[in-house]
Amino acid sequence: MSSMSDETILTHTTLMNKNITKKYLEDFEKEIAEVFATGVIRAPVHLRSGREDNLIEIFRDNKIGPEDYVFGYWDSHELALLKGVPREEVKQAILAGKSISLCFPQYRVLCSGIVGSLMGTAVGVAWALKTQKRKGRAFLFCGDMSAETGVFHESVKYATNFDLPVTFVVGDNGLSVMTDTRKVWGCPDPWFKNTKYEKKIIYFKYINGYPHSGLGRLIKF
Template sequence: MRRATISQLPALTAEDLINFETEIADLFNAAKIRAPVHLYSGNEEQMIEIFRDVRPEDWVCCSWRSHYQCLLKGVPPEQVKAEILAGRSISLCFPEYRVVSSAIVGGIVSLAVGLALGIKRRGESARVHCFMGEMTAETGLADESIKYSTNHKLPIRFIVEDNGKSVCTDTREVWNQPVLTYEDNHHPLVVYYKYETKYPHAGAGVRVQF
Protein backbone atom coordinates (compact mmCIF):
# COMPACT_ATOMS: atom_id res chain seq x y z
CA MET A 1 0.00 0.00 0.00
CA ARG A 2 1.43 3.36 -1.05
CA ARG A 3 1.19 6.17 1.49
CA ALA A 4 0.00 9.59 0.43
CA THR A 5 2.88 12.04 0.37
CA ILE A 6 1.86 14.71 2.86
CA SER A 7 4.52 16.73 4.67
CA GLN A 8 1.97 18.36 6.97
CA LEU A 9 -1.73 18.11 7.67
CA PRO A 10 -4.11 20.74 6.23
CA ALA A 11 -4.89 23.79 8.36
CA LEU A 12 -8.66 23.54 8.15
CA THR A 13 -10.91 25.97 9.98
CA ALA A 14 -14.13 25.31 11.86
CA GLU A 15 -15.97 26.92 8.95
CA ASP A 16 -14.36 24.47 6.50
CA LEU A 17 -15.59 21.52 8.56
CA ILE A 18 -19.08 22.95 9.06
CA ASN A 19 -19.49 23.73 5.37
CA PHE A 20 -18.54 20.18 4.38
CA GLU A 21 -20.91 18.59 6.89
CA THR A 22 -23.72 20.95 5.91
CA GLU A 23 -23.32 19.94 2.27
CA ILE A 24 -23.49 16.26 3.23
CA ALA A 25 -26.61 16.91 5.33
CA ASP A 26 -28.28 18.66 2.40
CA LEU A 27 -27.37 15.81 0.04
CA PHE A 28 -28.76 13.27 2.50
CA ASN A 29 -32.02 15.16 2.98
CA ALA A 30 -32.34 15.43 -0.81
CA ALA A 31 -32.10 11.61 -1.04
CA LYS A 32 -28.77 11.79 -2.90
CA ILE A 33 -27.15 9.55 -0.26
CA ARG A 34 -29.00 6.25 0.10
CA ALA A 35 -27.15 4.94 3.11
CA PRO A 36 -26.76 5.96 6.77
CA VAL A 37 -24.75 9.04 7.69
CA HIS A 38 -23.64 10.18 11.14
CA LEU A 39 -22.84 13.88 11.21
CA TYR A 40 -20.75 16.11 13.45
CA SER A 41 -21.79 19.53 14.75
CA GLY A 42 -20.61 21.73 17.59
CA ASN A 43 -17.21 20.11 18.16
CA GLU A 44 -15.15 21.74 15.44
CA GLU A 45 -12.81 23.66 17.75
CA GLN A 46 -12.21 20.61 19.95
CA MET A 47 -11.43 18.48 16.92
CA ILE A 48 -9.01 21.02 15.48
CA GLU A 49 -7.26 21.21 18.85
CA ILE A 50 -6.97 17.42 19.06
CA PHE A 51 -5.42 17.28 15.60
CA ARG A 52 -2.65 19.67 16.63
CA ASP A 53 -1.02 16.57 18.11
CA VAL A 54 -1.61 14.37 15.03
CA ARG A 55 1.17 13.98 12.46
CA PRO A 56 1.01 12.69 8.86
CA GLU A 57 2.70 9.42 9.88
CA ASP A 58 0.20 8.78 12.69
CA TRP A 59 -2.85 6.52 12.42
CA VAL A 60 -6.35 7.84 13.17
CA CYS A 61 -8.98 5.22 14.05
CA CYS A 62 -12.67 6.16 14.13
CA SER A 63 -16.17 4.83 14.59
CA TRP A 64 -19.08 5.37 12.16
CA ARG A 65 -18.82 9.17 12.54
CA SER A 66 -15.54 10.16 10.90
CA HIS A 67 -15.98 12.89 8.27
CA TYR A 68 -14.04 15.47 10.30
CA GLN A 69 -11.19 13.08 11.05
CA CYS A 70 -10.76 12.19 7.38
CA LEU A 71 -10.64 15.84 6.36
CA LEU A 72 -8.25 16.84 9.13
CA LYS A 73 -5.99 13.89 8.32
CA GLY A 74 -5.51 15.26 4.82
CA VAL A 75 -7.95 13.26 2.70
CA PRO A 76 -9.15 15.60 -0.10
CA PRO A 77 -12.77 16.72 0.52
CA GLU A 78 -13.92 15.52 -2.90
CA GLN A 79 -12.51 12.06 -2.18
CA VAL A 80 -14.34 11.90 1.16
CA LYS A 81 -17.54 13.15 -0.47
CA ALA A 82 -17.31 10.54 -3.24
CA GLU A 83 -17.10 7.72 -0.69
CA ILE A 84 -20.06 9.12 1.22
CA LEU A 85 -22.13 9.38 -1.97
CA ALA A 86 -21.21 5.76 -2.68
CA GLY A 87 -22.84 4.78 0.63
CA ARG A 88 -19.71 4.28 2.71
CA SER A 89 -20.06 7.11 5.24
CA ILE A 90 -20.13 4.74 8.23
CA SER A 91 -17.00 2.83 7.23
CA LEU A 92 -14.67 5.36 5.63
CA CYS A 93 -11.17 3.96 5.21
CA PHE A 94 -8.26 5.74 3.56
CA PRO A 95 -5.23 3.65 4.57
CA GLU A 96 -2.97 5.66 2.28
CA TYR A 97 -3.70 8.63 4.58
CA ARG A 98 -3.58 6.41 7.67
CA VAL A 99 -7.20 6.94 8.68
CA VAL A 100 -9.62 4.02 9.11
CA SER A 101 -13.04 3.51 10.66
CA SER A 102 -15.51 0.80 11.63
CA ALA A 103 -19.31 0.82 11.81
CA ILE A 104 -19.25 -1.84 14.55
CA VAL A 105 -19.74 -0.41 18.03
CA GLY A 106 -16.32 -0.58 19.69
CA GLY A 107 -14.96 -2.51 16.73
CA ILE A 108 -12.18 -0.05 15.99
CA VAL A 109 -10.77 0.01 19.53
CA SER A 110 -8.97 -3.34 19.57
CA LEU A 111 -7.77 -2.75 16.00
CA ALA A 112 -6.22 0.52 17.15
CA VAL A 113 -4.44 -1.27 19.98
CA GLY A 114 -3.11 -3.81 17.49
CA LEU A 115 -1.79 -1.01 15.28
CA ALA A 116 -0.06 0.59 18.27
CA LEU A 117 1.47 -2.73 19.32
CA GLY A 118 2.84 -3.28 15.81
CA ILE A 119 4.31 0.22 15.75
CA LYS A 120 6.08 -0.38 19.06
CA ARG A 121 7.45 -3.76 18.01
CA ARG A 122 8.83 -2.29 14.78
CA GLY A 123 10.39 0.62 16.63
CA GLU A 124 8.55 3.22 14.55
CA SER A 125 7.81 6.79 15.61
CA ALA A 126 4.12 6.89 14.63
CA ARG A 127 1.27 7.10 17.14
CA VAL A 128 -2.35 5.95 17.05
CA HIS A 129 -5.29 8.22 17.89
CA CYS A 130 -8.45 6.20 18.57
CA PHE A 131 -11.85 7.93 18.69
CA MET A 132 -14.85 6.43 20.48
CA GLY A 133 -18.19 7.56 21.89
CA GLU A 134 -18.96 7.89 25.58
CA MET A 135 -21.02 4.67 25.69
CA THR A 136 -18.26 2.65 24.01
CA ALA A 137 -15.84 4.05 26.60
CA GLU A 138 -17.94 2.41 29.34
CA THR A 139 -17.71 -1.08 27.83
CA GLY A 140 -15.36 -3.85 28.90
CA LEU A 141 -13.60 -3.83 25.55
CA ALA A 142 -12.59 -0.19 25.97
CA ASP A 143 -11.50 -0.73 29.57
CA GLU A 144 -9.30 -3.69 28.64
CA SER A 145 -7.83 -1.88 25.62
CA ILE A 146 -6.92 1.19 27.66
CA LYS A 147 -5.49 -0.97 30.45
CA TYR A 148 -3.41 -3.07 28.02
CA SER A 149 -2.13 0.03 26.24
CA THR A 150 -1.18 1.67 29.53
CA ASN A 151 0.59 -1.34 30.99
CA HIS A 152 2.48 -2.09 27.76
CA LYS A 153 3.28 1.58 27.15
CA LEU A 154 1.85 1.59 23.64
CA PRO A 155 2.03 4.71 21.42
CA ILE A 156 -1.71 5.40 21.47
CA ARG A 157 -4.24 7.79 22.91
CA PHE A 158 -7.99 7.35 23.16
CA ILE A 159 -10.34 10.25 22.45
CA VAL A 160 -13.75 9.90 24.13
CA GLU A 161 -16.42 12.01 22.44
CA ASP A 162 -19.48 12.60 24.62
CA ASN A 163 -22.42 13.90 22.58
CA GLY A 164 -25.09 12.37 24.79
CA LYS A 165 -26.57 10.41 21.86
CA SER A 166 -25.36 6.85 22.42
CA VAL A 167 -27.70 5.46 19.75
CA CYS A 168 -30.72 7.20 21.31
CA THR A 169 -30.06 6.09 24.89
CA ASP A 170 -28.68 8.08 27.82
CA THR A 171 -25.29 6.70 28.88
CA ARG A 172 -25.43 8.09 32.41
CA GLU A 173 -28.95 6.79 32.95
CA VAL A 174 -28.09 3.33 31.60
CA TRP A 175 -25.19 2.91 34.02
CA ASN A 176 -26.81 4.96 36.84
CA GLN A 177 -23.57 6.92 36.77
CA PRO A 178 -23.80 10.74 36.91
CA VAL A 179 -20.08 11.10 36.08
CA LEU A 180 -18.67 8.81 33.40
CA THR A 181 -15.51 6.79 33.94
CA TYR A 182 -13.18 9.07 31.97
CA GLU A 183 -15.09 12.32 32.41
CA ASP A 184 -12.96 13.67 35.27
CA ASN A 185 -10.42 10.86 35.27
CA HIS A 186 -7.38 12.61 33.76
CA HIS A 187 -6.06 9.29 32.49
CA PRO A 188 -2.71 9.81 30.71
CA LEU A 189 -3.89 8.00 27.57
CA VAL A 190 -7.43 9.40 27.42
CA VAL A 191 -8.72 12.71 26.07
CA TYR A 192 -12.36 13.32 27.03
CA TYR A 193 -14.54 16.10 25.67
CA LYS A 194 -18.25 16.84 25.67
CA TYR A 195 -20.25 18.64 23.00
CA GLU A 196 -23.80 19.25 21.83
CA THR A 197 -24.79 18.49 18.26
CA LYS A 198 -27.70 19.78 16.22
CA TYR A 199 -27.99 16.52 14.31
CA PRO A 200 -29.79 13.34 15.42
CA HIS A 201 -27.83 10.16 16.08
CA ALA A 202 -28.17 9.22 12.40
CA GLY A 203 -29.30 11.18 9.38
CA ALA A 204 -29.77 14.94 9.11
CA GLY A 205 -33.21 15.44 10.62
CA VAL A 206 -35.47 15.70 7.57
CA ARG A 207 -35.60 12.37 5.77
CA VAL A 208 -37.05 9.42 7.63
CA GLN A 209 -34.21 7.29 9.01
CA PHE A 210 -34.94 3.59 9.47
Protein backbone atom coordinates in the same frame (compact mmCIF):
# COMPACT_ATOMS: atom_id res chain seq x y z
CA MET B 1 -0.46 -1.54 7.71
CA SER B 2 -0.10 0.50 4.55
CA SER B 3 2.68 -0.59 2.23
CA MET B 4 3.26 2.95 0.98
CA SER B 5 6.51 4.64 1.88
CA ASP B 6 6.55 7.41 4.45
CA GLU B 7 7.53 9.82 1.70
CA THR B 8 4.48 8.93 -0.40
CA ILE B 9 2.21 9.31 2.59
CA LEU B 10 3.70 12.71 3.36
CA THR B 11 3.12 13.89 -0.21
CA HIS B 12 -0.43 12.61 -0.12
CA THR B 13 -1.28 14.22 3.15
CA THR B 14 0.18 17.66 2.30
CA LEU B 15 -0.29 20.25 4.98
CA MET B 16 -3.89 20.99 4.09
CA ASN B 17 -5.18 20.06 7.54
CA LYS B 18 -3.44 23.20 8.80
CA ASN B 19 -5.94 25.24 6.81
CA ILE B 20 -8.99 23.50 8.17
CA THR B 21 -11.16 25.83 10.21
CA LYS B 22 -14.37 25.34 12.13
CA LYS B 23 -16.26 26.88 9.20
CA TYR B 24 -14.59 24.50 6.75
CA LEU B 25 -15.84 21.51 8.73
CA GLU B 26 -19.30 23.03 9.28
CA ASP B 27 -19.66 23.81 5.58
CA PHE B 28 -18.67 20.27 4.64
CA GLU B 29 -21.33 18.73 6.87
CA LYS B 30 -23.93 21.25 5.60
CA GLU B 31 -23.14 20.31 2.03
CA ILE B 32 -23.46 16.60 2.81
CA ALA B 33 -26.74 17.27 4.65
CA GLU B 34 -28.13 19.00 1.58
CA VAL B 35 -27.12 16.15 -0.69
CA PHE B 36 -28.46 13.55 1.75
CA ALA B 37 -31.81 15.35 1.85
CA THR B 38 -32.22 14.78 -1.88
CA GLY B 39 -32.17 11.00 -1.32
CA VAL B 40 -29.29 10.23 -3.68
CA ILE B 41 -27.14 8.67 -0.93
CA ARG B 42 -28.54 5.17 -0.53
CA ALA B 43 -26.88 4.50 2.82
CA PRO B 44 -26.80 5.93 6.36
CA VAL B 45 -24.96 9.19 6.96
CA HIS B 46 -24.01 10.53 10.40
CA LEU B 47 -23.50 14.28 10.56
CA ARG B 48 -21.85 16.10 13.43
CA SER B 49 -21.51 19.67 14.63
CA GLY B 50 -20.47 21.32 17.87
CA ARG B 51 -17.09 19.60 18.24
CA GLU B 52 -15.17 21.25 15.41
CA ASP B 53 -12.93 23.32 17.70
CA ASN B 54 -12.23 20.32 19.94
CA LEU B 55 -11.14 18.18 17.00
CA ILE B 56 -9.06 20.91 15.38
CA GLU B 57 -7.32 21.51 18.71
CA ILE B 58 -6.67 17.79 19.28
CA PHE B 59 -5.13 17.35 15.82
CA ARG B 60 -3.06 20.51 16.28
CA ASP B 61 -1.90 19.98 19.86
CA ASN B 62 -1.00 16.35 19.29
CA LYS B 63 0.61 17.14 15.94
CA ILE B 64 -1.31 14.28 14.34
CA GLY B 65 0.58 13.76 11.10
CA PRO B 66 1.02 11.43 8.13
CA GLU B 67 2.77 8.67 10.08
CA ASP B 68 -0.05 8.46 12.65
CA TYR B 69 -3.10 6.23 12.39
CA VAL B 70 -6.61 7.58 12.97
CA PHE B 71 -9.39 5.17 13.85
CA GLY B 72 -12.98 6.32 13.93
CA TYR B 73 -16.55 5.16 13.64
CA TRP B 74 -19.78 6.09 11.86
CA ASP B 75 -19.24 9.82 12.39
CA SER B 76 -15.79 10.39 10.90
CA HIS B 77 -16.15 12.92 8.07
CA GLU B 78 -14.27 15.55 10.06
CA LEU B 79 -11.53 13.12 11.07
CA ALA B 80 -10.78 12.21 7.46
CA LEU B 81 -10.59 15.88 6.47
CA LEU B 82 -8.36 16.75 9.43
CA LYS B 83 -6.06 13.83 8.64
CA GLY B 84 -5.51 15.27 5.16
CA VAL B 85 -7.78 13.24 2.92
CA PRO B 86 -8.77 15.62 0.09
CA ARG B 87 -12.27 17.06 0.47
CA GLU B 88 -13.48 15.66 -2.84
CA GLU B 89 -12.23 12.18 -1.99
CA VAL B 90 -14.14 12.22 1.31
CA LYS B 91 -17.25 13.53 -0.42
CA GLN B 92 -17.14 10.88 -3.16
CA ALA B 93 -16.76 8.10 -0.57
CA ILE B 94 -19.83 9.42 1.27
CA LEU B 95 -21.83 9.67 -1.96
CA ALA B 96 -20.83 6.06 -2.65
CA GLY B 97 -22.49 5.06 0.65
CA LYS B 98 -19.37 4.72 2.80
CA SER B 99 -20.07 7.48 5.34
CA ILE B 100 -20.26 5.06 8.28
CA SER B 101 -17.09 3.16 7.40
CA LEU B 102 -14.74 5.62 5.75
CA CYS B 103 -11.41 3.93 5.03
CA PHE B 104 -8.47 5.61 3.36
CA PRO B 105 -5.55 3.27 4.12
CA GLN B 106 -3.04 5.42 2.24
CA TYR B 107 -3.85 8.26 4.64
CA ARG B 108 -3.97 5.92 7.62
CA VAL B 109 -7.65 6.62 8.29
CA LEU B 110 -9.64 3.52 9.21
CA CYS B 111 -13.27 3.62 10.36
CA SER B 112 -16.04 1.17 11.09
CA GLY B 113 -19.78 1.33 11.76
CA ILE B 114 -19.58 -1.31 14.49
CA VAL B 115 -19.65 -0.25 18.15
CA GLY B 116 -16.65 -1.72 19.98
CA SER B 117 -14.71 -2.62 16.85
CA LEU B 118 -11.26 -1.18 16.10
CA MET B 119 -10.23 -0.64 19.73
CA GLY B 120 -8.22 -3.85 19.76
CA THR B 121 -6.95 -2.99 16.29
CA ALA B 122 -5.68 0.41 17.44
CA VAL B 123 -3.90 -1.25 20.35
CA GLY B 124 -2.42 -3.86 18.00
CA VAL B 125 -1.16 -1.19 15.62
CA ALA B 126 0.36 0.71 18.55
CA TRP B 127 2.02 -2.50 19.74
CA ALA B 128 3.49 -3.08 16.25
CA LEU B 129 4.71 0.52 15.96
CA LYS B 130 6.41 0.28 19.34
CA THR B 131 7.99 -3.13 18.97
CA GLN B 132 9.13 -2.45 15.40
CA LYS B 133 10.47 0.93 16.55
CA ARG B 134 8.52 2.69 13.80
CA LYS B 135 7.41 6.29 13.85
CA GLY B 136 3.74 7.01 14.37
CA ARG B 137 1.01 6.66 16.93
CA ALA B 138 -2.58 5.46 16.93
CA PHE B 139 -5.49 7.75 17.78
CA LEU B 140 -8.92 6.20 18.29
CA PHE B 141 -11.90 8.57 18.34
CA CYS B 142 -15.16 7.31 19.85
CA GLY B 143 -18.33 8.37 21.63
CA ASP B 144 -19.30 8.28 25.31
CA MET B 145 -21.31 5.05 25.07
CA SER B 146 -18.55 3.34 23.10
CA ALA B 147 -16.19 4.32 25.93
CA GLU B 148 -18.35 2.28 28.32
CA THR B 149 -17.97 -0.97 26.37
CA GLY B 150 -15.95 -3.83 27.81
CA VAL B 151 -13.51 -3.82 24.93
CA PHE B 152 -12.75 -0.13 25.50
CA HIS B 153 -11.82 -0.92 29.13
CA GLU B 154 -9.60 -3.81 28.07
CA SER B 155 -7.92 -1.80 25.33
CA VAL B 156 -7.15 1.18 27.57
CA LYS B 157 -5.94 -1.11 30.35
CA TYR B 158 -3.60 -3.05 28.05
CA ALA B 159 -2.30 0.12 26.37
CA THR B 160 -1.61 1.67 29.77
CA ASN B 161 0.15 -1.42 31.10
CA PHE B 162 2.52 -1.61 28.13
CA ASP B 163 2.63 2.17 27.60
CA LEU B 164 1.69 1.80 23.96
CA PRO B 165 1.59 4.80 21.62
CA VAL B 166 -2.19 4.97 21.41
CA THR B 167 -4.54 7.71 22.56
CA PHE B 168 -8.27 7.21 22.97
CA VAL B 169 -10.30 10.35 22.24
CA VAL B 170 -13.78 10.35 23.74
CA GLY B 171 -16.26 12.91 22.44
CA ASP B 172 -19.14 12.94 24.91
CA ASN B 173 -22.48 14.11 23.50
CA GLY B 174 -24.35 12.41 26.35
CA LEU B 175 -26.23 10.08 24.03
CA SER B 176 -26.10 6.64 22.48
CA VAL B 177 -28.46 7.13 19.52
CA MET B 178 -31.40 8.38 21.67
CA THR B 179 -30.41 6.82 25.01
CA ASP B 180 -28.99 8.90 27.87
CA THR B 181 -25.56 7.35 28.47
CA ARG B 182 -25.22 8.55 32.07
CA LYS B 183 -28.68 7.26 32.99
CA VAL B 184 -27.71 3.79 31.74
CA TRP B 185 -24.57 3.64 33.91
CA GLY B 186 -25.95 5.58 36.89
CA CYS B 187 -22.90 7.76 37.11
CA PRO B 188 -22.45 11.41 36.12
CA ASP B 189 -18.88 10.86 34.91
CA PRO B 190 -17.15 8.42 32.58
CA TRP B 191 -15.59 5.42 34.37
CA PHE B 192 -12.02 6.55 33.73
CA LYS B 193 -12.32 9.93 35.47
CA ASN B 194 -9.68 10.27 38.22
CA THR B 195 -8.09 6.92 37.35
CA LYS B 196 -4.57 6.21 36.09
CA TYR B 197 -6.10 5.39 32.69
CA GLU B 198 -6.86 9.05 32.06
CA LYS B 199 -3.35 9.57 30.73
CA LYS B 200 -4.21 7.53 27.64
CA ILE B 201 -7.53 9.34 27.10
CA ILE B 202 -8.51 12.77 25.80
CA TYR B 203 -12.06 13.61 26.86
CA PHE B 204 -14.35 16.45 25.82
CA LYS B 205 -18.06 17.21 25.91
CA TYR B 206 -20.14 18.62 23.08
CA ILE B 207 -23.72 19.00 21.94
CA ASN B 208 -24.37 17.55 18.52
CA GLY B 209 -26.37 19.93 16.37
CA TYR B 210 -27.58 17.06 14.17
CA PRO B 211 -29.65 14.00 15.04
CA HIS B 212 -27.61 10.84 15.74
CA SER B 213 -27.99 9.77 12.12
CA GLY B 214 -29.38 11.27 8.98
CA LEU B 215 -31.59 14.31 9.29
CA GLY B 216 -34.00 12.85 11.83
CA ARG B 217 -36.80 12.13 9.40
CA LEU B 218 -36.51 8.36 9.18
CA ILE B 219 -35.54 5.69 11.74
CA LYS B 220 -32.30 6.13 13.63
CA PHE B 221 -29.77 3.35 14.20
